[in-house]
Amino acid sequence: MLSTVVLIVASLFGLAALTGIVLIWIMGYLMWRAGPHGHPGNEF
Known part of the structure; x- marks a missing residue:
């Protein structure tokens, strides 16, 4: 039981x-x- 809880938390x-x-x-x-550093024309 305790190992299962530890496994879930991890x-x-x-x-x-x-x-x-x-x-x-x-x-x-x-x-x-x-x-x-971005190439021209690649801005969002």
Whole structure:
């Protein structure tokens, strides 16, 4: 019982960490695209 709860909590924490990393990567990519490094005509 206790091991099942620990497994569920660990999986939820891992999923939240992975989601946070992906969101940070996407935000960083969008900021890089909006910066001077982007090619002309590729702005949103």
